[in-house]
């Protein structure tokens with residue numbers, strides 16, 4: 001082709017999403033297949049979500065709120081932060097992209113384990129940054145090796161906790177040691193997509209003591225434990241100044257209207273969340 005694409009994007013392979021069930025069943029001429037590839041919650045979502053979505057459906061001729069005021073207020077209350085510390089995304093994927101775009105100049109580095117959730121690499125390269133990938137240590141996040149690779153070019157570090165795909169955790173102690181070693185101008189993106197499922201007491205949960213350090217950006221999602229993957233909504237909790245930057249560059253209507261009301265309803269039903277995550281744990285350990 002004559003059109004010259006950006007060098008950093010030329011090497012990107014498209015994200016391979018788990019195959020949709022219907023496509024798989026067609027391909028192998030089977031039915032009742034069970035889909036495990038994308039970690040969606042098979043137990044679905046709270047009935048309050050259905051009610052809220054039905055009730056608000058008629059209003060969808062209007063643009064959604066650019067900042068979902070009630071949802072941010074409830075999330076702030078839930079996590080004991082202020083609404084100004086919260087940025088919502090069209091899935092937490094959206095927040096990963098915003099962070100890469102906001103904090104990487106061409107040639108800047110973003111560190112991540114290898115293998116990692118693929119969106120880190122895609123977003124970093126799309127933002128013209130350089131992914132620095134550090135092989136896992138067994139099944140664990142290689143924090144010591146990651147520290148060893150931090151350079152003057154490092155702007156972002158991704159820590160997935162618990163880790164996808166191995167399920168291992170970073171402990172409080174291990175994270176505290178790492179935090180001491182990371183320079184003050186490096187953002188640590190702590191992706192806690194599956195934190196609701198963790199029962200290990202020693203786990204580092206960045207929202208136990210939120211905003212303890214301005215370098216820490218926590219990512220959470222409604223896609224997994226809350227069962228809202230199809231709605232596309234996630235959130236980040238971070239220092240106000242970082243939130244202000246991300247809000248400056250995000251699309252004003254990045255979170256659609258139904259996702260906003262679905263998330264608010266899901267958050268309000270903590271009993272469902274508890275049941276879903278406990279039942280899920282039980283079923284998944286069979």
Ligand SMILES: *Cc1c(COP(=O)(O)O)cnc(C)c1O
Nearest residue numbers: 091092093117164193221223234
């Ligand atoms: C599922 C997942 C996400 C978030 O997905 P969204 O649906 O975009 O919120 C983020 N990180 C990891 C490691 C995941 O597994």
